[in-house]
Amino acid sequence: MTDDTALHLDELHARLEQRAQDAGLLDVAYRTVDSPVGELLLATTERGIVRIAFQREGFDEVLQTLSAKVSPRVLRSPALLDDAATELDEYFEGKRRGFDLPLDFSLSHGFRRAVQGILPTIAYGSTASYAQVAAAAGSPRAMRAVGSACATNPLPLVVPCHRVLRTDGSLGGYAGGLEAKSTLLHLEAAA
Amino acid sequence: MMLLPFETVVRTHGRTVLRVCLSVAGADDADDAWSETFLSAMDAYPKLPNDANVEAWLVTIARRKAIDVVRARGRKPITVERLPEEPSTLGIPGALDDERAAAETVARAVSALPGRQRQAVTYHYLGGLPYQEVADIIGGTTDAARRAAADGIRALRRTMGARP
Numbered sequence: 001m002t003d004d005t006a007l008h009l010d011e012l013h014a015r016l017e018q019r020a021q022d023a024g025l026l027d028v029a030y031r032t033v034d035s036p037v038g039e040l041l042l043a044t045t046e047r048g049i050v051r052i053a054f055q056r057e058g059f060d061e062v063l064q065t066l067s068a069k070v071s072p073r074v075l076r077s078p079a080l081l082d083d084a085a086t087e088l089d090e091y092f093e094g095k096r097r098g099f100d101l102p103l104d105f106s107l108s109h110g111f112r113r114a115v116q117g118i119l120p121t122i123a124y125g126s127t128a129s130y131a132q133v134a135a136a137a138g139s140p141r142a143m144r145a146v147g148s149a150c151a152t153n154p155l156p157l158v159v160p161c162h163r164v165l166r167t168d169g170s171l172g173g174y175a176g177g178l179e180a181k182s183t184l185l186h187l188e189a190a191a
Numbered sequence: 192m193m194l195l196p197f198e199t200v201v202r203t204h205g206r207t208v209l210r211v212c213l214s215v216a217g218a219d220d221a222d223d224a225w226s227e228t229f230l231s232a233m234d235a236y237p238k239l240p241n242d243a244n245v246e247a248w249l250v251t252i253a254r255r256k257a258i259d260v261v262r263a264r265g266r267k268p269i270t271v272e273r274l275p276e277e278p279s280t281l282g283i284p285g286a287l288d289d290e291r292a293a294a295e296t297v298a299r300a301v302s303a304l305p306g307r308q309r310q311a312v313t314y315h316y317l318g319g320l321p322y323q324e325v326a327d328i329i330g331g332t333t334d335a336a337r338r339a340a341a342d343g344i345r346a347l348r349r350t351m352g353a354r355p
Contacts, residue, residue: 009205016229025233067196072237074196
């Protein structure tokens with residue numbers, strides 16, 4: 001078929017996004033955005049942002065997981081993520097120190113969910129050790145579990161797991177790669 | 192096998208569904224039929240069996256929605272001129288749930304057919320495309336498309352134990 005058909009299908013897709021949302025069928029909307037740490041995938045439910053993913057995690061896999069764990073009614077629908085995209089842009093430009101986005105933690109449970117709830121208390125530009133976060137979570141010896149909670153954080157950047165380092169100050173791990181973690185820490189230190 | 196994200200379904204089958212909508216409803220109503228098809232499919236999608244033949248399922252919905260859209264405008268569906276001459280044993284019952292269940296049963300049987308037979312049956316019998324358009328999609332002549340569909344229907348009658 002022709003390019004005209006491709007354009008026509010894009011128009012039909014845009015109309016479907018609107019109608020699916022009006023009908024309450026759009027369970028998971030997503031889009032991608034460019035950033036200094038590579039392309040990011042943003043996904044939202046009716047409740048709030050449910051997933052932010054780095055390209056190296058594999059967007060197809062991330063979407064498949066959302067389909068299995070949240071709902072298969074997943075549609076690319078950029079308009080619903082305009083606010084999130086804008087706030088992230090401002091953050092990467094050094095103009096924003098915190099996020100005002102509704103969050104949906106339905107991909108996290110138990111201790112991990114508790115740890116991810118504590119991470120936003122680590123202020124912009126500062127860092128904490130895995131041990132300190134474990135202590136703040138009320139389980140001072142659960143450093144390893146804190147590490148897992150950071151590694152499985154479904155909402156990186158917005159839930160700032162990049163601000164958690166090893167006790168000796170070394171980077172530890174990061175779903176977006178160590179280079180991304182270091183980029184974010186430098187960005188926050190410079191702003 | 193888990194259900195794919197619905198976005199993948201729309202991207203993979205959007206063109207085929209549009210073809211069916213154009214063929215059955217005509218250019219004026221094809222867009223509405225396409226939207227109705229994917230809205231209805233998105234609604235039902237979480238309950239679709241993992242092994243369902245998604246293309247046959249969608250094409251079946253598309254044809255029904257295209258006919259609905261045209262009827263709602265008080266016109267005759269274009270498809271009336273193109274219905275197969277023999278009565279089809281793949282008739283779609285009226286009730287919505289029955290209709291879905293029947294569509295899924297047929298879709299599963301169709302998915303077991305060899306490639307060209309499967310496509311010819313899907314596009315012609317489920318989608319209502321004339322053989323000439325079926326041939327455009329699957330390649331080969333109009334007659335070859337007709338033969339593939341006929342072979343497919345014969346095989347389906349055997350596997351589904353349908354009355355002749």
